[in-house]
Amino acid sequence: MTKHMNKVLLVFGTRPEAIKMCPLIKELEKHPGTFDVKVCVTGQHREMLDQVLNIFEVKPDYDLKIMKQGQDLYDVTVGVLAGMRDVLEDAKPDVVLVHGDTTTSTAAALAAFYKQIPVAHVEAGLRTHNIYSPWPEEMNRSITGRIATYHFAPTRLSKQNLLAENVSEENIFVTGNTVLDALHMVLGKMQREENMKTAVEARLVQEGLPASLLAAWDGNNRVNRRLVLITGHRRENFGDGFRSICYAIKSLAEKYPEVDFVYPVHLNPNVRKPVNEILQQADLANVYIISPLDYLPFVYLMSKSCLILTDSGGVQEEAPGLGKPVLVMRNTTERPEAVDAGTVKLVGVDEEKIKEEVSALLDNEDVYNSMAQAVNPYGDGKACHRIARMLSREAVVEQFI
Ligand code: UD1
Numbered sequence: 001m002t003k004h005m006n007k008v009l010l011v012f013g014t015r016p017e018a019i020k021m022c023p024l025i026k027e028l029e030k031h032p033g034t035f036d037v038k039v040c041v042t043g044q045h046r047e048m049l050d051q052v053l054n055i056f057e058v059k060p061d062y063d064l065k066i067m068k069q070g071q072d073l074y075d076v077t078v079g080v081l082a083g084m085r086d087v088l089e090d091a092k093p094d095v096v097l098v099h100g101d102t103t104t105s106t107a108a109a110l111a112a113f114y115k116q117i118p119v120a121h122v123e124a125g126l127r128t129h130n131i132y133s134p135w136p137e138e139m140n141r142s143i144t145g146r147i148a149t150y151h152f153a154p155t156r157l158s159k160q161n162l163l164a165e166n167v168s169e170e171n172i173f174v175t176g177n178t179v180l181d182a183l184h185m186v187l188g189k190m191q192r193e194e195n196m197k198t199a200v201e202a203r204l205v206q207e208g209l210p211a212s213l214l215a216a217w218d219g220n221n222r223v224n225r226r227l228v229l230i231t232g233h234r235r236e237n238f239g240d241g242f243r244s245i246c247y248a249i250k251s252l253a254e255k256y257p258e259v260d261f262v263y264p265v266h267l268n269p270n271v272r273k274p275v276n277e278i279l280q281q282a283d284l285a286n287v288y289i290i291s292p293l294d295y296l297p298f299v300y301l302m303s304k305s306c307l308i309l310t311d312s313g314g315v316q317e318e319a320p321g322l323g324k325p326v327l328v329m330r331n332t333t334e335r336p337e338a339v340d341a342g343t344v345k346l347v348g349v350d351e352e353k354i355k356e357e358v359s360a361l362l363d364n365e366d367v368y369n370s371m372a373q374a375v376n377p378y379g380d381g382k383a384c385h386r387i388a389r390m391l392s393r394e395a396v397v398e399q400f401i
Protein backbone atom coordinates (compact mmCIF):
# COMPACT_ATOMS: atom_id res chain seq x y z
CA MET A 1 0.00 0.00 0.00
CA THR A 2 1.62 3.22 -1.07
CA LYS A 3 -0.65 5.96 0.13
CA HIS A 4 -2.20 6.64 3.52
CA MET A 5 -5.97 6.33 3.29
CA ASN A 6 -7.67 8.85 5.50
CA LYS A 7 -11.25 8.92 4.27
CA VAL A 8 -12.53 5.38 4.59
CA LEU A 9 -16.02 4.36 3.51
CA LEU A 10 -17.26 0.94 4.63
CA VAL A 11 -20.21 -0.49 2.67
CA PHE A 12 -22.27 -3.52 3.64
CA GLY A 13 -25.87 -4.67 3.70
CA THR A 14 -26.52 -8.13 5.12
CA ARG A 15 -26.31 -9.76 8.56
CA PRO A 16 -23.01 -11.60 8.08
CA GLU A 17 -21.27 -8.61 6.52
CA ALA A 18 -22.43 -6.47 9.43
CA ILE A 19 -21.12 -8.96 12.00
CA LYS A 20 -17.77 -9.01 10.22
CA MET A 21 -17.49 -5.26 9.47
CA CYS A 22 -18.74 -3.73 12.74
CA PRO A 23 -15.61 -4.71 14.71
CA LEU A 24 -13.54 -3.10 11.95
CA ILE A 25 -15.54 0.12 12.22
CA LYS A 26 -14.88 0.10 15.97
CA GLU A 27 -11.16 -0.46 15.40
CA LEU A 28 -10.85 2.32 12.80
CA GLU A 29 -12.78 4.69 15.05
CA LYS A 30 -10.16 4.20 17.76
CA HIS A 31 -7.83 6.30 15.60
CA PRO A 32 -9.74 9.50 14.81
CA GLY A 33 -6.55 11.36 13.92
CA THR A 34 -5.79 8.73 11.32
CA PHE A 35 -9.13 7.79 9.81
CA ASP A 36 -12.24 9.69 8.88
CA VAL A 37 -14.68 6.77 8.98
CA LYS A 38 -17.99 6.75 7.14
CA VAL A 39 -20.44 3.85 7.02
CA CYS A 40 -22.95 3.12 4.28
CA VAL A 41 -25.47 0.32 4.66
CA THR A 42 -27.35 -0.72 1.57
CA GLY A 43 -30.18 -2.29 3.56
CA GLN A 44 -30.05 -5.44 1.41
CA HIS A 45 -31.27 -6.93 4.69
CA ARG A 46 -33.39 -4.87 7.06
CA GLU A 47 -34.35 -6.48 10.38
CA MET A 48 -31.40 -8.88 10.35
CA LEU A 49 -28.99 -6.03 9.58
CA ASP A 50 -30.47 -3.69 12.18
CA GLN A 51 -30.13 -6.40 14.84
CA VAL A 52 -26.35 -6.34 14.32
CA LEU A 53 -26.05 -2.55 14.07
CA ASN A 54 -27.85 -2.26 17.42
CA ILE A 55 -25.59 -4.73 19.17
CA PHE A 56 -22.40 -3.05 17.98
CA GLU A 57 -23.93 0.42 18.39
CA VAL A 58 -23.10 1.45 14.85
CA LYS A 59 -25.05 4.33 13.34
CA PRO A 60 -24.65 4.43 9.56
CA ASP A 61 -24.00 7.74 7.78
CA TYR A 62 -25.87 6.51 4.71
CA ASP A 63 -28.66 3.95 4.32
CA LEU A 64 -29.81 3.01 0.81
CA LYS A 65 -32.82 1.11 2.20
CA ILE A 66 -33.06 -1.14 -0.83
CA MET A 67 -34.69 -4.26 0.66
CA LYS A 68 -37.94 -5.45 -0.89
CA GLN A 69 -39.79 -8.61 0.08
CA GLY A 70 -38.83 -11.39 -2.31
CA GLN A 71 -36.16 -9.29 -4.02
CA ASP A 72 -34.11 -10.99 -6.71
CA LEU A 73 -30.48 -10.54 -7.68
CA TYR A 74 -31.34 -7.89 -10.30
CA ASP A 75 -33.23 -5.80 -7.73
CA VAL A 76 -30.31 -5.87 -5.31
CA THR A 77 -27.65 -5.17 -7.95
CA VAL A 78 -29.51 -2.23 -9.49
CA GLY A 79 -30.51 -0.76 -6.12
CA VAL A 80 -26.97 -0.81 -4.74
CA LEU A 81 -25.23 0.33 -7.92
CA ALA A 82 -27.52 3.30 -8.49
CA GLY A 83 -27.70 4.20 -4.80
CA MET A 84 -23.93 4.25 -4.39
CA ARG A 85 -23.47 6.95 -7.04
CA ASP A 86 -24.75 9.74 -4.75
CA VAL A 87 -23.07 8.30 -1.66
CA LEU A 88 -19.67 8.25 -3.35
CA GLU A 89 -20.15 11.77 -4.68
CA ASP A 90 -21.01 12.99 -1.21
CA ALA A 91 -18.45 11.04 0.84
CA LYS A 92 -15.53 11.27 -1.63
CA PRO A 93 -13.62 8.46 0.09
CA ASP A 94 -9.95 7.62 -0.49
CA VAL A 95 -10.86 3.95 -0.29
CA VAL A 96 -14.06 1.89 -0.21
CA LEU A 97 -14.07 -1.21 1.98
CA VAL A 98 -16.43 -4.00 1.02
CA HIS A 99 -16.82 -7.44 2.48
CA GLY A 100 -16.97 -10.98 1.19
CA ASP A 101 -19.32 -12.31 -1.44
CA THR A 102 -22.70 -10.64 -1.29
CA THR A 103 -24.37 -8.77 -4.14
CA THR A 104 -24.05 -5.65 -2.00
CA SER A 105 -20.26 -5.95 -2.01
CA THR A 106 -19.94 -6.64 -5.72
CA ALA A 107 -22.30 -3.83 -6.77
CA ALA A 108 -20.66 -1.40 -4.32
CA ALA A 109 -17.20 -2.33 -5.61
CA LEU A 110 -18.37 -1.74 -9.17
CA ALA A 111 -19.83 1.63 -8.17
CA ALA A 112 -16.48 2.65 -6.64
CA PHE A 113 -14.63 1.45 -9.74
CA TYR A 114 -16.84 3.66 -11.93
CA LYS A 115 -15.50 6.60 -9.95
CA GLN A 116 -11.95 5.24 -9.98
CA ILE A 117 -11.90 4.98 -6.20
CA PRO A 118 -9.73 2.11 -4.94
CA VAL A 119 -11.54 -0.81 -3.33
CA ALA A 120 -10.23 -2.83 -0.40
CA HIS A 121 -11.78 -6.28 -0.14
CA VAL A 122 -12.20 -7.75 3.34
CA GLU A 123 -12.42 -11.58 3.41
CA ALA A 124 -10.82 -11.85 0.00
CA GLY A 125 -9.66 -14.92 -1.90
CA LEU A 126 -12.03 -17.69 -0.74
CA ARG A 127 -12.88 -19.95 -3.67
CA THR A 128 -14.73 -23.15 -4.51
CA HIS A 129 -13.87 -22.74 -8.23
CA ASN A 130 -17.48 -23.65 -9.04
CA ILE A 131 -19.40 -20.56 -10.15
CA TYR A 132 -22.76 -22.12 -9.26
CA SER A 133 -21.83 -23.18 -5.73
CA PRO A 134 -22.30 -21.17 -3.63
CA TRP A 135 -24.47 -19.23 -6.03
CA PRO A 136 -24.13 -16.34 -6.75
CA GLU A 137 -21.50 -15.86 -4.03
CA GLU A 138 -18.56 -17.58 -5.73
CA MET A 139 -18.82 -15.26 -8.73
CA ASN A 140 -19.61 -12.25 -6.55
CA ARG A 141 -16.41 -12.75 -4.57
CA SER A 142 -14.34 -13.32 -7.71
CA ILE A 143 -15.66 -10.16 -9.40
CA THR A 144 -15.09 -8.09 -6.27
CA GLY A 145 -11.56 -9.47 -6.11
CA ARG A 146 -10.96 -8.51 -9.73
CA ILE A 147 -12.08 -4.94 -9.04
CA ALA A 148 -10.26 -4.57 -5.70
CA THR A 149 -6.82 -3.03 -5.35
CA TYR A 150 -6.21 -4.26 -1.79
CA HIS A 151 -7.04 -7.76 -0.60
CA PHE A 152 -7.42 -8.72 3.06
CA ALA A 153 -7.21 -12.50 2.93
CA PRO A 154 -8.27 -14.36 6.08
CA THR A 155 -5.92 -17.33 5.62
CA ARG A 156 -2.79 -18.34 3.74
CA LEU A 157 -4.92 -20.52 1.51
CA SER A 158 -7.03 -17.58 0.44
CA LYS A 159 -3.84 -15.69 -0.32
CA GLN A 160 -2.70 -18.61 -2.50
CA ASN A 161 -5.98 -18.49 -4.40
CA LEU A 162 -5.39 -14.82 -5.19
CA LEU A 163 -1.79 -15.38 -6.22
CA ALA A 164 -3.00 -18.11 -8.60
CA GLU A 165 -5.18 -15.42 -10.22
CA ASN A 166 -2.12 -13.18 -10.64
CA VAL A 167 -3.05 -10.68 -7.96
CA SER A 168 0.06 -8.76 -7.02
CA GLU A 169 1.53 -10.17 -3.79
CA GLU A 170 2.29 -6.74 -2.39
CA ASN A 171 -1.44 -5.97 -2.29
CA ILE A 172 -2.48 -9.11 -0.42
CA PHE A 173 -2.48 -9.09 3.39
CA VAL A 174 -3.21 -12.18 5.47
CA THR A 175 -5.15 -10.88 8.46
CA GLY A 176 -7.37 -13.65 9.84
CA ASN A 177 -11.14 -13.36 9.61
CA THR A 178 -12.81 -10.44 11.37
CA VAL A 179 -15.63 -12.80 12.44
CA LEU A 180 -13.26 -14.04 15.15
CA ASP A 181 -12.88 -10.44 16.34
CA ALA A 182 -16.67 -10.22 16.59
CA LEU A 183 -16.92 -13.57 18.35
CA HIS A 184 -14.21 -12.67 20.90
CA MET A 185 -15.95 -9.34 21.56
CA VAL A 186 -19.31 -10.92 22.41
CA LEU A 187 -17.91 -13.93 24.28
CA GLY A 188 -15.80 -11.56 26.40
CA LYS A 189 -18.83 -9.39 27.06
CA MET A 190 -20.91 -12.37 28.19
CA GLN A 191 -18.14 -13.68 30.44
CA ARG A 192 -17.42 -10.30 32.02
CA GLU A 193 -20.95 -9.07 32.48
CA GLU A 194 -23.25 -11.46 34.33
CA ASN A 195 -26.25 -9.20 33.55
CA MET A 196 -25.48 -9.59 29.83
CA LYS A 197 -25.82 -13.37 30.14
CA THR A 198 -29.06 -12.92 32.07
CA ALA A 199 -30.39 -10.62 29.33
CA VAL A 200 -29.44 -13.15 26.64
CA GLU A 201 -31.22 -15.94 28.50
CA ALA A 202 -34.30 -13.76 29.00
CA ARG A 203 -34.36 -13.05 25.26
CA LEU A 204 -34.20 -16.76 24.46
CA VAL A 205 -37.00 -17.54 26.92
CA GLN A 206 -39.02 -14.80 25.20
CA GLU A 207 -38.40 -16.67 21.93
CA GLY A 208 -40.06 -19.74 23.45
CA LEU A 209 -37.04 -21.72 24.69
CA PRO A 210 -37.73 -23.00 28.24
CA ALA A 211 -35.30 -21.75 30.91
CA SER A 212 -34.90 -25.35 32.12
CA LEU A 213 -33.47 -26.32 28.74
CA LEU A 214 -31.05 -23.37 28.66
CA ALA A 215 -29.74 -24.67 31.99
CA ALA A 216 -29.62 -28.29 30.79
CA TRP A 217 -27.87 -27.94 27.43
CA ASP A 218 -24.19 -28.50 27.91
CA GLY A 219 -22.44 -29.63 24.74
CA ASN A 220 -22.34 -33.40 24.36
CA ASN A 221 -23.10 -34.08 28.02
CA ARG A 222 -25.52 -37.02 27.74
CA VAL A 223 -26.69 -36.77 31.33
CA ASN A 224 -28.84 -33.82 30.32
CA ARG A 225 -30.67 -33.03 27.12
CA ARG A 226 -28.56 -32.09 24.11
CA LEU A 227 -29.01 -29.27 21.61
CA VAL A 228 -28.67 -29.47 17.84
CA LEU A 229 -28.57 -25.92 16.45
CA ILE A 230 -29.67 -25.40 12.85
CA THR A 231 -29.43 -22.57 10.29
CA GLY A 232 -29.99 -22.55 6.54
CA HIS A 233 -30.58 -20.03 3.78
CA ARG A 234 -28.53 -20.78 0.62
CA ARG A 235 -30.20 -19.92 -2.67
CA GLU A 236 -28.96 -23.08 -4.35
CA ASN A 237 -30.86 -25.10 -1.70
CA PHE A 238 -34.24 -23.41 -2.36
CA GLY A 239 -37.04 -25.80 -3.32
CA ASP A 240 -36.21 -29.51 -3.11
CA GLY A 241 -33.03 -28.92 -1.10
CA PHE A 242 -34.86 -27.17 1.72
CA ARG A 243 -37.70 -29.68 1.71
CA SER A 244 -35.17 -32.47 2.05
CA ILE A 245 -33.38 -30.65 4.91
CA CYS A 246 -36.71 -30.16 6.73
CA TYR A 247 -37.73 -33.82 6.34
CA ALA A 248 -34.34 -34.89 7.70
CA ILE A 249 -34.73 -32.67 10.78
CA LYS A 250 -38.29 -33.89 11.35
CA SER A 251 -37.28 -37.50 11.22
CA LEU A 252 -34.22 -36.92 13.47
CA ALA A 253 -36.42 -35.18 16.04
CA GLU A 254 -38.75 -38.20 16.04
CA LYS A 255 -35.83 -40.61 16.34
CA TYR A 256 -34.17 -38.67 19.21
CA PRO A 257 -36.91 -37.36 21.55
CA GLU A 258 -34.22 -36.70 24.19
CA VAL A 259 -32.42 -34.22 21.89
CA ASP A 260 -33.69 -30.68 21.16
CA PHE A 261 -33.52 -29.13 17.70
CA VAL A 262 -33.47 -25.33 17.61
CA TYR A 263 -33.78 -23.55 14.28
CA PRO A 264 -33.71 -19.72 14.12
CA VAL A 265 -35.19 -19.30 10.66
CA HIS A 266 -33.86 -16.77 8.12
CA LEU A 267 -36.52 -14.24 7.03
CA ASN A 268 -36.34 -15.20 3.36
CA PRO A 269 -39.82 -16.45 2.32
CA ASN A 270 -38.15 -19.21 0.25
CA VAL A 271 -36.79 -20.57 3.52
CA ARG A 272 -39.75 -19.88 5.78
CA LYS A 273 -42.31 -21.64 3.57
CA PRO A 274 -40.86 -25.18 3.67
CA VAL A 275 -39.84 -24.80 7.31
CA ASN A 276 -43.35 -23.76 8.17
CA GLU A 277 -45.06 -26.45 6.06
CA ILE A 278 -42.87 -29.36 7.11
CA LEU A 279 -41.44 -28.56 10.54
CA GLN A 280 -43.65 -26.00 12.25
CA GLN A 281 -46.86 -27.81 11.34
CA ALA A 282 -45.47 -31.15 12.55
CA ASP A 283 -45.57 -29.54 16.00
CA LEU A 284 -42.92 -31.77 17.58
CA ALA A 285 -42.22 -31.14 21.28
CA ASN A 286 -38.43 -31.13 20.81
CA VAL A 287 -38.30 -28.85 17.72
CA TYR A 288 -38.13 -25.09 18.30
CA ILE A 289 -38.68 -22.93 15.22
CA ILE A 290 -37.78 -19.38 16.22
CA SER A 291 -36.99 -15.97 14.66
CA PRO A 292 -33.48 -14.98 13.57
CA LEU A 293 -31.57 -14.29 16.76
CA ASP A 294 -29.46 -11.33 17.79
CA TYR A 295 -25.79 -12.19 17.59
CA LEU A 296 -25.30 -12.63 21.36
CA PRO A 297 -28.10 -15.15 21.89
CA PHE A 298 -26.99 -17.01 18.78
CA VAL A 299 -23.40 -17.25 20.02
CA TYR A 300 -24.75 -18.38 23.41
CA LEU A 301 -26.68 -21.19 21.71
CA MET A 302 -23.66 -22.19 19.63
CA SER A 303 -21.63 -22.51 22.80
CA LYS A 304 -24.34 -24.67 24.44
CA SER A 305 -24.95 -26.90 21.42
CA CYS A 306 -23.57 -30.38 20.90
CA LEU A 307 -23.46 -29.98 17.12
CA ILE A 308 -24.46 -27.52 14.44
CA LEU A 309 -26.23 -28.27 11.18
CA THR A 310 -25.90 -25.37 8.78
CA ASP A 311 -25.26 -24.08 5.28
CA SER A 312 -23.91 -20.76 6.58
CA GLY A 313 -20.46 -19.46 5.77
CA GLY A 314 -19.90 -17.53 8.98
CA VAL A 315 -20.97 -20.38 11.23
CA GLN A 316 -18.35 -22.62 9.58
CA GLU A 317 -15.75 -20.11 10.78
CA GLU A 318 -17.09 -19.52 14.29
CA ALA A 319 -18.06 -22.99 15.46
CA PRO A 320 -14.66 -24.71 15.02
CA GLY A 321 -13.17 -22.25 17.51
CA LEU A 322 -15.85 -23.30 20.01
CA GLY A 323 -15.00 -26.98 19.51
CA LYS A 324 -18.41 -27.75 17.96
CA PRO A 325 -18.75 -30.29 15.16
CA VAL A 326 -20.33 -28.64 12.13
CA LEU A 327 -22.23 -30.55 9.44
CA VAL A 328 -22.51 -28.36 6.36
CA MET A 329 -25.55 -28.86 4.14
CA ARG A 330 -23.69 -28.00 0.94
CA ASN A 331 -21.70 -29.92 -1.64
CA THR A 332 -18.81 -27.46 -1.81
CA THR A 333 -17.16 -25.05 0.57
CA GLU A 334 -14.90 -22.08 0.02
CA ARG A 335 -13.77 -22.63 3.61
CA PRO A 336 -11.86 -25.93 3.47
CA GLU A 337 -9.50 -25.13 6.35
CA ALA A 338 -11.81 -26.47 9.09
CA VAL A 339 -12.77 -29.44 6.89
CA ASP A 340 -9.08 -30.31 6.66
CA ALA A 341 -8.78 -29.89 10.43
CA GLY A 342 -11.64 -32.39 10.88
CA THR A 343 -14.22 -30.26 12.70
CA VAL A 344 -16.36 -29.41 9.67
CA LYS A 345 -17.87 -31.99 7.31
CA LEU A 346 -19.79 -31.48 4.08
CA VAL A 347 -23.00 -33.53 4.05
CA GLY A 348 -25.01 -31.99 1.18
CA VAL A 349 -28.79 -31.82 1.29
CA ASP A 350 -29.74 -35.47 0.80
CA GLU A 351 -32.22 -36.43 3.53
CA GLU A 352 -30.74 -39.85 4.25
CA LYS A 353 -27.17 -38.55 4.32
CA ILE A 354 -28.06 -35.78 6.81
CA LYS A 355 -29.84 -38.30 9.04
CA GLU A 356 -26.91 -40.71 8.88
CA GLU A 357 -24.28 -38.07 9.73
CA VAL A 358 -26.25 -36.46 12.57
CA SER A 359 -27.05 -39.91 14.00
CA ALA A 360 -23.39 -40.93 13.90
CA LEU A 361 -22.47 -37.85 15.97
CA LEU A 362 -25.32 -38.32 18.43
CA ASP A 363 -24.80 -42.08 18.87
CA ASN A 364 -21.07 -42.59 18.72
CA GLU A 365 -18.80 -40.95 21.27
CA ASP A 366 -15.65 -41.69 19.22
CA VAL A 367 -17.06 -40.14 16.06
CA TYR A 368 -18.15 -37.16 18.14
CA ASN A 369 -14.81 -36.69 19.89
CA SER A 370 -12.90 -36.93 16.62
CA MET A 371 -14.80 -33.86 15.34
CA ALA A 372 -15.20 -31.89 18.57
CA GLN A 373 -11.76 -30.36 18.73
CA ALA A 374 -11.29 -26.65 19.11
CA VAL A 375 -9.33 -25.51 16.07
CA ASN A 376 -8.97 -22.02 14.84
CA PRO A 377 -7.79 -21.74 11.27
CA TYR A 378 -9.64 -18.48 10.71
CA GLY A 379 -7.95 -16.09 13.05
CA ASP A 380 -6.99 -14.91 16.51
CA GLY A 381 -9.42 -12.03 16.96
CA LYS A 382 -6.92 -9.39 15.79
CA ALA A 383 -7.83 -9.17 12.11
CA CYS A 384 -9.32 -5.68 12.42
CA HIS A 385 -6.18 -4.35 14.07
CA ARG A 386 -4.10 -5.74 11.18
CA ILE A 387 -6.41 -4.24 8.56
CA ALA A 388 -6.30 -0.83 10.26
CA ARG A 389 -2.53 -1.04 10.34
CA MET A 390 -2.33 -1.87 6.67
CA LEU A 391 -4.64 0.98 5.72
CA SER A 392 -2.53 3.52 7.59
CA ARG A 393 0.79 1.91 6.79
CA GLU A 394 2.86 4.84 5.68
CA ALA A 395 1.47 7.65 7.77
CA VAL A 396 1.04 6.46 11.32
CA VAL A 397 2.25 2.94 11.68
CA GLU A 398 3.88 3.73 15.02
CA GLN A 399 0.45 4.35 16.61
CA PHE A 400 -0.38 0.70 16.22
CA ILE A 401 2.80 -0.89 17.51
C1 UD1 B 1 -27.92 -12.74 1.29
C2 UD1 B 1 -26.63 -12.94 0.49
C3 UD1 B 1 -25.91 -14.19 0.94
C4 UD1 B 1 -25.69 -14.22 2.45
C5 UD1 B 1 -27.04 -14.02 3.14
C6 UD1 B 1 -26.82 -13.95 4.63
C7 UD1 B 1 -26.55 -12.26 -1.85
C8 UD1 B 1 -26.85 -12.63 -3.25
N1 UD1 B 1 -26.95 -13.10 -0.91
O1 UD1 B 1 -28.81 -13.80 0.94
O2 UD1 B 1 -24.66 -14.25 0.29
O3 UD1 B 1 -25.14 -15.45 2.80
O4 UD1 B 1 -27.62 -12.78 2.69
O5 UD1 B 1 -28.01 -14.12 5.32
O6 UD1 B 1 -26.00 -11.21 -1.62
N2 UD1 B 1 -35.42 -10.72 4.42
C9 UD1 B 1 -36.17 -9.97 5.30
N3 UD1 B 1 -35.52 -9.27 6.28
C10 UD1 B 1 -34.18 -9.31 6.45
C11 UD1 B 1 -33.42 -10.09 5.57
C12 UD1 B 1 -34.04 -10.78 4.54
O7 UD1 B 1 -37.38 -9.91 5.20
O8 UD1 B 1 -33.66 -8.66 7.38
C13 UD1 B 1 -36.10 -11.45 3.32
C14 UD1 B 1 -36.69 -10.50 2.25
O9 UD1 B 1 -37.87 -11.05 1.75
C15 UD1 B 1 -35.60 -10.54 1.17
C16 UD1 B 1 -35.18 -11.98 1.25
O10 UD1 B 1 -35.17 -12.30 2.65
O11 UD1 B 1 -36.10 -10.16 -0.09
C17 UD1 B 1 -33.85 -12.32 0.61
O12 UD1 B 1 -32.80 -11.48 1.06
P1 UD1 B 1 -31.44 -11.41 0.16
O13 UD1 B 1 -30.46 -10.52 0.83
O14 UD1 B 1 -31.77 -11.07 -1.24
O15 UD1 B 1 -30.95 -12.91 0.14
P2 UD1 B 1 -30.33 -13.80 1.28
O16 UD1 B 1 -30.79 -15.18 1.00
O17 UD1 B 1 -30.61 -13.21 2.59
Ligand code: UDP
Binds near residue numbers: 264298
Ligand atom coordinates in the same frame (compact mmCIF):
# COMPACT_ATOMS: atom_id res chain seq x y z
N1 UDP C 1 -26.31 -15.61 13.17
C1 UDP C 1 -27.04 -14.79 14.05
N2 UDP C 1 -28.34 -15.12 14.33
C2 UDP C 1 -28.95 -16.20 13.80
C3 UDP C 1 -28.22 -17.02 12.88
C4 UDP C 1 -26.91 -16.68 12.60
O1 UDP C 1 -26.52 -13.81 14.57
O2 UDP C 1 -30.11 -16.44 14.10
C5 UDP C 1 -24.93 -15.21 12.84
C6 UDP C 1 -23.88 -16.30 12.88
O3 UDP C 1 -23.27 -16.38 14.14
C7 UDP C 1 -22.89 -15.86 11.80
C8 UDP C 1 -23.76 -15.11 10.81
O4 UDP C 1 -24.96 -14.81 11.48
O5 UDP C 1 -21.94 -14.92 12.30
C9 UDP C 1 -24.01 -15.94 9.58
O6 UDP C 1 -24.96 -15.32 8.78
P1 UDP C 1 -25.72 -16.06 7.61
O7 UDP C 1 -25.78 -17.52 7.92
O8 UDP C 1 -26.98 -15.32 7.40
O9 UDP C 1 -24.81 -15.77 6.36
P2 UDP C 1 -23.49 -16.46 5.74
O10 UDP C 1 -22.45 -16.50 6.81
O11 UDP C 1 -23.89 -17.80 5.24
O12 UDP C 1 -23.14 -15.55 4.62
